[in-house]
Amino acid sequence: MELRITGYDHPDAITLTEAVQQEYIARYGGIDTTEMKAEHFTAPLGVFVVGYLDGAPVACGGWRAKDGDYPYLRDGDAELKRMFVVPGARGRGLARALLRHLEESAVAAGRRRVVLETGTEQPEAVALYHSEGYLPITKFGVYRDAPESIHLGKELGDPSQH
Template structure:
């Protein structure tokens, strides 16, 4: 297993993003409409990772800097986006490995808190985040008033 830093618009990242959107449609009935641009994940204000198994992309995740207090963020926040593991690669700890790299990168970039939005329809994600020290926080971003959304954060 190899984890590589890639651009958010890299073909493998796009392929996995399309797969996670399909998963959201299945579980929630709609896509994640959060506006995302490749530049949001450019270091030092972000990072995007893809994990490969035998050359095939099987997992992804990224973080982006967030300082927009008017959208519910706190100055110094980092936000986890597009965490995903393909069905055939689940259960191997890939998401946990990617999350650890993202947290280290955000901390090294001077971010002080990592936040994320997920939902009860993603129990695997909730289990990962809570077992990694994330606790409930107030809503932020596009989905801050969405009843399907749960917001978690962790000091870095």
């Protein structure tokens, strides 16, 4: 998979993030209403990446700085958003490769921890994050009171360890 920094407002990113929302509708009955803006994913305070197989966009994800924006977040946090792999490309390790790439870019940007919210209806995502060392954290954001919401975090190490 070729990973390209595209920005959140790139046409391929828009197509994939719209597909993410359709996935949320199918799994949870509605879209994710978290505020998302292209400038959230602009360096040095964020990045948005699209993954391509044979020139076709098949995966996306990004992180944005969340320096104490919520009571339980800390300066140096990077919030992972819109991790997604199209159904036809799943099961090939693409999400894991994308996740590791995003973590490395967060470390390079001086971020010290990655935080995220996922949900009980996304067991594949939960399993991926747990297998990559993500642990439960205090809930934050729009879905902090939603019973199906799962919040995870991972301390980021020295860039030379990645």
